[in-house]
Amino acid sequence: MQLGFLVDLHLCMGCKGCEIACKVENEVPLSTWRLRVKYVDVGAFPETKRTFTPLRCNHCANAPCERICPVSALHYIENGIVNIDKERCIGCAGCVMACPYGAIYIDPQTQTADKCTYCAHRIASAMMPSCVVACPVEANIFGDLDDPTSNISKYLQQHQGDVQVRKPEKGTDPHHFYVGGGNVQLNPLASFRGEGHNLFNNLTHLPIGGHH
Amino acid sequence: MVHETLAATNAIVVLDVALPGIVWGWIITMNMWAKSIGTGIIFLTFFLLKKYPEQTGFIRFPAVAISIVFIHLFLFFTVIDLHQMFRFWHIFFYPHLTSAITIGAWMATGFVGLLFAMAYAIYLKKDEAMYDKFLGWTVLLAIPVTLYTAGLMAESTARELWQMPTESAQMILAAFLAGTATMILLGGNKFSDAIKKDLAIILGLSAFAAFTLYMSEYIFGGMKAEEVAATLAFIKGGEYTAMFWIGQVMAFLVPMALVCLSLKNKSYYLLKIAAVSALVGLWVSKHVWLVIPQLLNMS
Numbered sequence: 001m002q003l004g005f006l007v008d009l010h011l012c013m014g015c016k017g018c019e020i021a022c023k024v025e026n027e028v029p030l031s032t033w034r035l036r037v038k039y040v041d042v043g044a045f046p047e048t049k050r051t052f053t054p055l056r057c058n059h060c061a062n063a064p065c066e067r068i069c070p071v072s073a074l075h076y077i078e079n080g081i082v083n084i085d086k087e088r089c090i091g092c093a094g095c096v097m098a099c100p101y102g103a104i105y106i107d108p109q110t111q112t113a114d115k116c117t118y119c120a121h122r123i124a125s126a127m128m129p130s131c132v133v134a135c136p137v138e139a140n141i142f143g144d145l146d147d148p149t150s151n152i153s154k155y156l157q158q159h160q161g162d163v164q165v166r167k168p169e170k171g172t173d174p175h176h177f178y179v180g181g182g183n184v185q186l187n188p189l190a191s192f193r194g195e196g197h198n199l200f201n202n203l204t205h206l207p208i209g210g211h212h
Numbered sequence: 213m214v215h216e217t218l219a220a221t222n223a224i225v226v227l228d229v230a231l232p233g234i235v236w237g238w239i240i241t242m243n244m245w246a247k248s249i250g251t252g253i254i255f256l257t258f259f260l261l262k263k264y265p266e267q268t269g270f271i272r273f274p275a276v277a278i279s280i281v282f283i284h285l286f287l288f289f290t291v292i293d294l295h296q297m298f299r300f301w302h303i304f305f306y307p308h309l310t311s312a313i314t315i316g317a318w319m320a321t322g323f324v325g326l327l328f329a330m331a332y333a334i335y336l337k338k339d340e341a342m343y344d345k346f347l348g349w350t351v352l353l354a355i356p357v358t359l360y361t362a363g364l365m366a367e368s369t370a371r372e373l374w375q376m377p378t379e380s381a382q383m384i385l386a387a388f389l390a391g392t393a394t395m396i397l398l399g400g401n402k403f404s405d406a407i408k409k410d411l412a413i414i415l416g417l418s419a420f421a422a423f424t425l426y427m428s429e430y431i432f433g434g435m436k437a438e439e440v441a442a443t444l445a446f447i448k449g450g451e452y453t454a455m456f457w458i459g460q461v462m463a464f465l466v467p468m469a470l471v472c473l474s475l476k477n478k479s480y481y482l483l484k485i486a487a488v489s490a491l492v493g494l495w496v497s498k499h500v501w502l503v504i505p506q507l508l509n510m511s
């Protein structure tokens with residue numbers, strides 16, 4: 001079994017349902033993200049378009065994070081998921097340096113590495129990842145890439161020629177695909193990124209503290 | 213940071229997470245810098261004891277003492293950078309051998325053991341033959357201890373700037389530069405003119421070779437990979453430009469110039485200034501090279 005993800009970017013409408021479902025399911029701390037949806041605006045008024053790209057760990061078949069981890073805290077499980085053992089992690093951040101997709105972060109609460117696990121704990125109970133369940137337009141398609149009759153395999157067959165992975169030149173062999181994506185969505189160097197367009201800006205306070 | 217934007221697409225990120233901060237910062241710079249001195253002094257001790265056995269016997273104890281101090285500084289900064297430092301022992305009990313960190317930790321442990329054996333031989337046993345026997349093995353282990361950080365940088369697939377074999381060459385050159393500079397400061401005026409000349413030449417050539425590599429990457433690196441071009445933008449007019457050039461000038465250009473002058477004027481004083489400049493500049497150069505790839509957004 002080789003589990004994989006596919007996101008149909010034609011369908012995604014940027015509602016961030018997957019993002020929130022992931023936060024809740026995995027108790028992802030404030031300011032960190034296992035999955036997020038990036039918004040990129042394209043074009044000039046009045047010919048403008050907003051694109052939405054869910055980004056998560058790709059569960060690479062040749063995962064640099066797994067290779068660099070000195071204690072095998074990052075490891076493969078038999079269904080192809082790159083999982084993390086937070087009890088074993090020493091917090092060296094080698095994996096943060098190695099992942100070409102910025103998919104790993106140091107959890108500020110546990111001080112260990114964390115990332116999307118394709119909800120390995122739910123899959124162990126035969127449940128779909130929480131982001132898949134939350135998506136109102138079924139843009140997230142999840143399943144067994146080794147099974148030609150699975151939804152994801154059929155989707156890949158039907159959309160040949162329009163399937164991409166992020167940064168294929170890195171040789172990581174991602175098990176996460178995008179249909180309908182363009183350079184602007186999948187290549188971080190292809191869009192301008194100014195400061196101040198974050199999910200959370202710097203916290204500001206009203207000048208009312210201490211007064212009646 | 214923007215390299216492929218077209219006026220036609222005018223693509224702008226309007227909502228996303230914050231840009232990543234620097235995860236490996238000055239603590240890792242200290243780690244690399246201290247290690248360069250700790251292993252470099254051993255390379256130089258081996259060289260001097262082989263070439264000038266009659267005149268350099270007095271360096272045996274101070275050299276091993278300096279190496280012990282700086283290797284422990286390196287270990288200290290390695291451990292305090294871990295977010296879970298009290299789990300450091302996991303590296304020995306759950307080792308993952310594809311990781312350069314694991315290999316480095318094991319090699320460094322063996323290296324430290326041999327350093328203490330050398331200290332024991334010269335300080336307690338006063339046995340120079342035993343010291344020299346240990347020194348041979350220590351030099352061998354000093355090679356992987358010096359190089360493993362380059363392996364780690366090469367395994368950092370996300371950071372396109374850190375390429376092999378360039379990083380290996382830079383690590384070895386840094387060890388020679390730092391080791392020679394430390395030896396120059398250690399020897400005082402006790403070295404003969406021939407030894408001073410040798411040390412000056414090693415310092416100058418290490419600086420020249422390292423500077424050539426940096427400049428080659430500076431000029432040509434971006435022509436092969438857009439991520440490298442985007443990274444180098446931080447030192448080509450970007451926020452780390454001044455720091456990069458301060459590092460290059462202090463670590464390499466000043467030592468090269470002072471080495472030439474000191475050879476011409478037979479001035480050991482100039483050589484000492486070159487040594488101090490090289491040690492300070494090396495820290496700055498390493499720091500800039502460590503930090504700039506981390507400023508690039510990966511997704």
Ligand code: SF4
Nearest residue numbers: 057058059060065099
């Ligand atoms: S996307 Fe990053 S974190 Fe996920 S498996 Fe690949 S290298 Fe590891």
Ligand code: SF4
Nearest residue numbers: 069089090092093095
């Ligand atoms: S931070 Fe943890 S998971 Fe990441 S490489 Fe280090 S030990 Fe492994």
